[in-house]
Amino acid sequence: MNFLQPIGRIFLAFLATAGHLIMFTVTAVGSCARPPYYPRMILRQMLDIGYYSLPVVGLTALFAGMVLALQSYTGFARFSAEGAVANVVVLSITRELGPVLAGLMVAGRIGASMAAEIGTMRVTEQIDALTTLSTNPLKYLVVPRLIAGLMMFPFLVLVADIIGVFGGYVVAVYKLGFNASNYIQRTYDFLQAEDVNSGLVKAAVFGVIVTLMGCYHGYHSKGGAQGVGAATTNAVVSACILILCFDYILTEMFFAK
Amino acid sequence: MTESTPKIRLRGVDKAFGAKVVLSGMDLDVGVGESVVVIGGSGTGKSVMLKCILGLLKPERGSIEVDGKEVLGIGAKERERVNNKIGMLFQGAALFDSLPVWENVAFGLLAQHLVSRPQAKEVALSKLAQVGLGADVGELWPAELSGGMQKRVALARAIAADPEIIFFDEPTTGLDPIMADVINDLIVKITREVGATALSITHDMASARKIANRIAMLHEGKIIWAGPTSKIDESGDACVDQFINGHADGPIKMAVRA
Numbered sequence: 001m002n003f004l005q006p007i008g009r010i011f012l013a014f015l016a017t018a019g020h021l022i023m024f025t026v027t028a029v030g031s032c033a034r035p036p037y038y039p040r041m042i043l044r045q046m047l048d049i050g051y052y053s054l055p056v057v058g059l060t061a062l063f064a065g066m067v068l069a070l071q072s073y074t075g076f077a078r079f080s081a082e083g084a085v086a087n088v089v090v091l092s093i094t095r096e097l098g099p100v101l102a103g104l105m106v107a108g109r110i111g112a113s114m115a116a117e118i119g120t121m122r123v124t125e126q127i128d129a130l131t132t133l134s135t136n137p138l139k140y141l142v143v144p145r146l147i148a149g150l151m152m153f154p155f156l157v158l159v160a161d162i163i164g165v166f167g168g169y170v171v172a173v174y175k176l177g178f179n180a181s182n183y184i185q186r187t188y189d190f191l192q193a194e195d196v197n198s199g200l201v202k203a204a205v206f207g208v209i210v211t212l213m214g215c216y217h218g219y220h221s222k223g224g225a226q227g228v229g230a231a232t233t234n235a236v237v238s239a240c241i242l243i244l245c246f247d248y249i250l251t252e253m254f255f256a257k
Numbered sequence: 258m259t260e261s262t263p264k265i266r267l268r269g270v271d272k273a274f275g276a277k278v279v280l281s282g283m284d285l286d287v288g289v290g291e292s293v294v295v296i297g298g299s300g301t302g303k304s305v306m307l308k309c310i311l312g313l314l315k316p317e318r319g320s321i322e323v324d325g326k327e328v329l330g331i332g333a334k335e336r337e338r339v340n341n342k343i344g345m346l347f348q349g350a351a352l353f354d355s356l357p358v359w360e361n362v363a364f365g366l367l368a369q370h371l372v373s374r375p376q377a378k379e380v381a382l383s384k385l386a387q388v389g390l391g392a393d394v395g396e397l398w399p400a401e402l403s404g405g406m407q408k409r410v411a412l413a414r415a416i417a418a419d420p421e422i423i424f425f426d427e428p429t430t431g432l433d434p435i436m437a438d439v440i441n442d443l444i445v446k447i448t449r450e451v452g453a454t455a456l457s458i459t460h461d462m463a464s465a466r467k468i469a470n471r472i473a474m475l476h477e478g479k480i481i482w483a484g485p486t487s488k489i490d491e492s493g494d495a496c497v498d499q500f501i502n503g504h505a506d507g508p509i510k511m512a513v514r515a
């Protein structure tokens with residue numbers, strides 16, 4: 001029965017990590033509810049997440065929309081259904097690709113930098129120093145990041161939606177020869193508030209996931225530079241997996257009827 | 258509170274990391290307004306002791322009292338109240354690298370909302386002056402300072418809010434002998450004139466003799482000798498004698514292989 005032992009050990013370790021993570025989440029969200037707040041820190045994080053991620057998110061969305069138009073055109077041409085390109089582009093971008101691609105890209109950018117920054121603060125005792133200077137490190141470091149993530153991800157996804165649809169339009173009109181006003185009309189007819197809203201809700205959830213993973217792994221990093229490196233990797237990988245996982249769960253909640 | 262209640266009182270404190278026992282049954286008293294220096298070999302748990310008092314590490318057993326009140330296992334609110342009385346100089350400085358030097362020094366003042374920002378800056382600059390750093394240093398970033406300058410900024414941060422209790426973890430390591438003496442004088446001034454209670458750690462015996470009313474030696478997880486500074490030379494303890502004279506031969510064996 002020895003082969004069961006490693007499995008059991010891995011399972012226990014997994015449960016322990018999940019427990020830690022849930023505890024961390026509960027304490028962090030709990031500290032959101034009580035002052036003090038640090039508006040400077042929130043603003044700085046909002047700028048970092050919202051503004052400086054715009055190029056990455058914009059480029060990703062642009063090319064995603066362009067390739068989507070191209071692919072769906074070559075696919076639908078076989079059934080003489082080229083007209084559906086506009087519908088496919090707007091539906092896929094707003095429901096799925098906008099939130100998921102933006103989430104994944106920003107997970108790489110923001111999750112990694114948060115884990116590295118907080119991890120370095122942990123291993124150089126800066127987090128201990130915060131505690132000795134009448135400051136709760138969760139409220140000072142984690143809460144502003146969570147709030148900024150929650151607020152800025154939907155904004156980024158809205159931008160991604162617009163640029164993504166625009167990318168599809170550019171390819172459809174200038175390369176595939178669609179009529180511009182017809183394409184816009186079809187996009188407009190097919191666009192429903194529910195699609196956009198579901199994408200924005202997903203974005204808010206992804207924002208919490210990415211910032212929480214960055215903070216959690218940074219906060220619990222051990223050792224020196226190596227520990228911070230491991231925390232950074234873990235933050236990005238776990239954020240990406242959780243994004244895809246929650247994407248399915250949320251899609252199921254919104255659209256499975 | 259009577260005069261006899263020590264400011265800090267440790268009884269039977271045990272702390273281990275996994276199988277590695279660092280503190281085992283440690284007892285220590287620090288009286289009100291007293292300046293106690295803890296000496297001991299590298300890695301004997303001196304920094305761990307300070308972190309246990311601050312609640313950054315949790316001892317497995319024992320009791321730690323500050324102002325006669327147990328501080329082990331207290332809630333976050335009370336812990337904050339206790340820590341507000343304490344200033345801590347970390348061994349590695351632990352400056353916030355995302356803030357300029359003056360904001361580092363003023364951090365505790367601003368966090369406790371004791372003063373406005375311009376006032377806090379004024380206090381910060383005067384504390385920097387006390388550790389021999391000019392106002393121009395206040396505008397620099399911690400990464401732009403030398404190791405010894407970082408240490409002095411950290412010292413200024415520890416004393417900025419005029420705490421009742423100050424922990425100095427190796428305040429003079431990394432400083433030149435003249436600056437070390439300036440810092441020694443500063444510590445003496447803070448304890449003698451302001452009446453703060455100081456618990457310091459140092460390897461520098463000259464510094465220890467200067468700043469301490471009492472010296473305690475930590476060895477193998479316990480205080481093996483404690484007494485007035487004037488008695489350190491006639492402690493009658495072989496370990497203490499070996500340590501203060503810095504001999505390689507003696508009861509303390511360093512884990513090195515030639």
Ligand SMILES: Nc1ncnc2c1ncn2[C@@H]1O[C@H](COP(=O)(O)OP(=O)(O)OP(=O)(O)O)[C@@H](O)[C@H]1O
Binds near residue numbers: 298299300302305348
């Ligand atoms: N977070 C930690 N995890 C595991 N072990 C630790 C940790 N912190 C300290 N230790 C161990 O505890 C022992 C005491 O460490 P401590 O930092 O208190 O030494 P010290 O007496 O301050 O030494 P030095 O004079 O060199 O600063 C060391 O052997 C160290 O390995």
Ligand SMILES: [Mg+2]
Binds near residue numbers: 303304348426
């Ligand atoms: Mg130490």
